[in-house]
Amino acid sequence: MTGRFHKAGIAVLGALAWAALAGPVQAIITYNDLVPPQTPNNSVVGQWGTNAGLVAISPDFAITTIHQSVPLGQSISATYAASMAAVYFNGIPYYPQLVDWGGGAGQTADIRIVRLYSDSNHTTPANLTQYVGLYSTPNETSLSQVVLGGMGRTRGAALTTSGGVVYGYQWGGTADNNNGIHWATNTISTTQYMQVVNSSDRSYEIGGDFTPAGTTGATTYEGMSADHDSGGGVFGQVNGQWYVMGLLNLVTTHTPGAAWFNPPDQFYAAQVSSYANWIYTTVNAVDGETLGLSPIPGDANLDRKVNFADYVALSDHWLTTTGNSWATGDFNGDGIVNFKDYVELSDYWLTTIGSLSPSGLSTAPAPPAPEPATLALMALGALGLIRRKRA
Ligand SMILES: [Ca+2]
Numbered sequence: 001m002t003g004r005f006h007k008a009g010i011a012v013l014g015a016l017a018w019a020a021l022a023g024p025v026q027a028i029i030t031y032n033d034l035v036p037p038q039t040p041n042n043s044v045v046g047q048w049g050t051n052a053g054l055v056a057i058s059p060d061f062a063i064t065t066i067h068q069s070v071p072l073g074q075s076i077s078a079t080y081a082a083s084m085a086a087v088y089f090n091g092i093p094y095y096p097q098l099v100d101w102g103g104g105a106g107q108t109a110d111i112r113i114v115r116l117y118s119d120s121n122h123t124t125p126a127n128l129t130q131y132v133g134l135y136s137t138p139n140e141t142s143l144s145q146v147v148l149g150g151m152g153r154t155r156g157a158a159l160t161t162s163g164g165v166v167y168g169y170q171w172g173g174t175a176d177n178n179n180g181i182h183w184a185t186n187t188i189s190t191t192q193y194m195q196v197v198n199s200s201d202r203s204y205e206i207g208g209d210f211t212p213a214g215t216t217g218a219t220t221y222e223g224m225s226a227d228h229d230s231g232g233g234v235f236g237q238v239n240g241q242w243y244v245m246g247l248l249n250l251v252t253t254h255t256p257g258a259a260w261f262n263p264p265d266q267f268y269a270a271q272v273s274s275y276a277n278w279i280y281t282t283v284n285a286v287d288g289e290t291l292g293l294s295p296i297p298g299d300a301n302l303d304r305k306v307n308f309a310d311y312v313a314l315s316d317h318w319l320t321t322t323g324n325s326w327a328t329g330d331f332n333g334d335g336i337v338n339f340k341d342y343v344e345l346s347d348y349w350l351t352t353i354g355s356l357s358p359s360g361l362s363t364a365p366a367p368p369a370p371e372p373a374t375l376a377l378m379a380l381g382a383l384g385l386i387r388r389k390r391a
């Protein structure tokens with residue numbers, strides 16, 4: 001795969017010099033025009049100028065990528081980060097101010113934080129009613145499904161082999177760009193620290209593949225990002241709430257632009273969990289606003305600590321198949337409390353992330369190292385099972 005995936009182009013840059021193709025309406029690029037039944041509200045993703053998007057994370061704040069302002073080869077500097085365009089949520093204009101960019105001291109993440117106002121003088125706060133929380137734990141690859149949402153190009157003509165087999169789709173014409181939000185599903189298969197624009201600019205990223213329909217690993221509404229989807233989001237639902245886990249920013253390149261599923265193209269997004277601490281504290285420092293953070297896997301009682309109280313909730317419902325929820329230890333939402341949920345709790349055992357000062361938030365994409373306490377938990381788990389059987 002790495003042989004063919006010789007470089008990752010930046011989806012948002014430049015109008016391509018090729019004729020606009022008539023094509024169906026649906027993109028982010030999908031196999032068909034079906035829309036996932038469960039997505040964040042359409043108004044969570046806004047339009048950034050004519051070539052990108054942004055994601056609302058509170059009534060008055062949003063995050064987007066930086067590279068839609070940066071020429072190829074240039075570093076992501078404050079000058080480029082400060083480049084602002086009109087933004088629209090649900091067709092209503094808002095006026096952004098740069099708050100911070102890059103992910104904190106010494107970081108070059110393709111993320112900027114903006115504060116939104118409803119007037120061009122920046123006096124009246126935007127007061128958005130639709131927004132999502134920040135995904136706060138670096139376990140994106142463990143989720144069975146994520147949702148992609150962006151404003152980019154729609155699906156163009158099918159690409160076929162000489163034998164007539166469809167292997168991908170060209171990107172639709174620029175007239176399709178930024179005319180509305182499009183959704184798809186996928187899974188996150190990788191986390192990487194990788195180049196975004198300039199060779200010295202790197203972001204922690206999450207990524208996935210445009211897996212062929214009907215093959216192992218393809219989601220029902222499988223799709224991937226295309227040109228001008230940058231700044232749109234990768235979203236995950238945890239305990240019934242939506243969280244942004246990435247800002248779409250890179251895709252495999254073809255000339256002309258296209259999305260292949262055979263072999264699968266890759267998409268990447270700046271990883272929010274690696275920068276959640278920075279986003280949270282930066283916004284909080286501006287006006288005291290408290291952002292939503294996704295629950296820690298295993299934290300049944302939502303006190304942002306994974307400890308014995310949570311273990312008891314899981315143990316009390318061990319191997320039950322009805323009436324379950326996050327509060328009863330069903331952390332993966334499949335209705336059953338079993339070993340899969342136990343593994344999530346075990347992975348985050350004794351993890352503490354304060355709700356008001358989340359200094360303990362992980363800033364690395366790798367999962368936490370196993371701790372000695374896990375062994376103790378395993379022993380407790382065995383005891384719990386024995387007790388259940390005797391009951
Ligand atoms: Ca807890």
Ligand SMILES: [Ca+2]
Pocket residue numbers: 329330331332333334335336337338340341
């Ligand atoms: Ca479960």
